[in-house]
Amino acid sequence: MLIYITMEDVETSVPAPDMPASVEKRTYLKLMVKAEPDIWWKGFLKKVFFVEILKGMSLTMSYMFKKPVTRQYPKEKRESRPGFRGMHALVRKPLTRRARCVGCGLCAAMCPSKCITIYTSEGKTHEKVVDRYEIEILRCLFCGLCVEACPFQAIVLTGHYEYADSSKESFRLTKEKLMDNWDKYMTDEKGKFYFKNFWAPRKSHFETPPDQAVFKGRQVR
Numbered sequence: 342m343l344i345y346i347t348m349e350d351v352e353t354s355v356p357a358p359d360m361p362a363s364v365e366k367r368t369y370l371k372l373m374v375k376a377e378p379d380i381w382w383k384g385f386l387k388k389v390f391f392v393e394i395l396k397g398m399s400l401t402m403s404y405m406f407k408k409p410v411t412r413q414y415p416k417e418k419r420e421s422r423p424g425f426r427g428m429h430a431l432v433r434k435p436l437t438r439r440a441r442c443v444g445c446g447l448c449a450a451m452c453p454s455k456c457i458t459i460y461t462s463e464g465k466t467h468e469k470v471v472d473r474y475e476i477e478i479l480r481c482l483f484c485g486l487c488v489e490a491c492p493f494q495a496i497v498l499t500g501h502y503e504y505a506d507s508s509k510e511s512f513r514l515t516k517e518k519l520m521d522n523w524d525k526y527m528t529d530e531k532g533k534f535y536f537k538n539f540w541a542p543r544k545s546h547f548e549t550p551p552d553q554a555v556f557k558g559r560q561v562r
C-alpha cells in the first residue's frame with residue numbers, strides 16, 4: 342500500500358489524504374506500508390504465557406542489582422553546590438562582628454517580590470543606622486537579585502535549605518536571625534569560599550561529584 346505525505350503534513354503531523362492529481366508539483370514523501378497478516382495466535386500465546394508481565398518483571402529485577410539513583414533523604418543529605426540559593430544571611434564584619442549592611446536599600450529596590458523591608462535612622466555622627474532588616478521568606482523567589490544588587494556584599498544566600506516549620510513567624514527573618522544564619526552556615530572558610538566561588542565560579546564547581554549516582558536512561562539495543 343502506498344501513502345503520500347506532503348512536507349507540510351510531516352511538520353504538522355496531519356495525516357495526508359491520497360495524492361490528488363491537481364497538486365502534482367509539490368514535494369512528496371513516498372511511504373511503503375506493509376500490512377501484517379492476521380496472526381491472532383501470537384497474541385493468544387502471549388496472554389497464556391504472561392509474556393508481557395515476565396518482560397516487565399525481568400526489567401524490574403535487572404535494576405535490583407544496579408546502583409540506586411535515589412537518595413534516602415533525610416538520612417542521606419546532599420551537600421549544596423556553590424551558588425546554591427538557600428536561606429539568606431547578613432554578613433558580619435570579622436573584627437567588629439557587626440552587620441556589613443549600610444541600609445542603602447538597593448536589595449529591597451531590586452527584589453521582585455518586595456519581601457525585604459529595611460528601617461533606618463540617623464546615628465550620632467550622622468551615619469545611617471539599620472534598625473530593622475526583615476525578609477519575608479515565604480514570598481521570596483530565591484532569584485538572588487538582592488545578592489547581586491548589594492554593593493557591599495552584605496547579603497548572601499547560604500546553602501541551608503531545610504527550614505520547614507509550622508509557625509509563620511519563623512519565616513520572617515529579622516536582622517538578628519539573618520546574622521545568626523551567617524554564624525551558623527557561613528563561618529570561617531565557608532564564607533570566604535562563598536565569595537570566591539559565587540562571584541567568580543569555575544566550571545569545576547558545577548561538575549557532578551564522582552560519588553553521585555547518575556541515571557543514564559534506558560539503554561537502546
Ligand code: SF4
Pocket residue numbers: 448451452453454455456457476480481482483484485486487488
Ligand atoms: S532572592 Fe530575590 S525574591 Fe528573595 S529576597 Fe532576594 S531579591 Fe527578593
Ligand code: SF4
Pocket residue numbers: 441442443444445446447448449459490491492493494495496
Ligand atoms: S544588604 Fe546590601 S543592598 Fe541591601 S541595604 Fe544592606 S548594603 Fe544595601
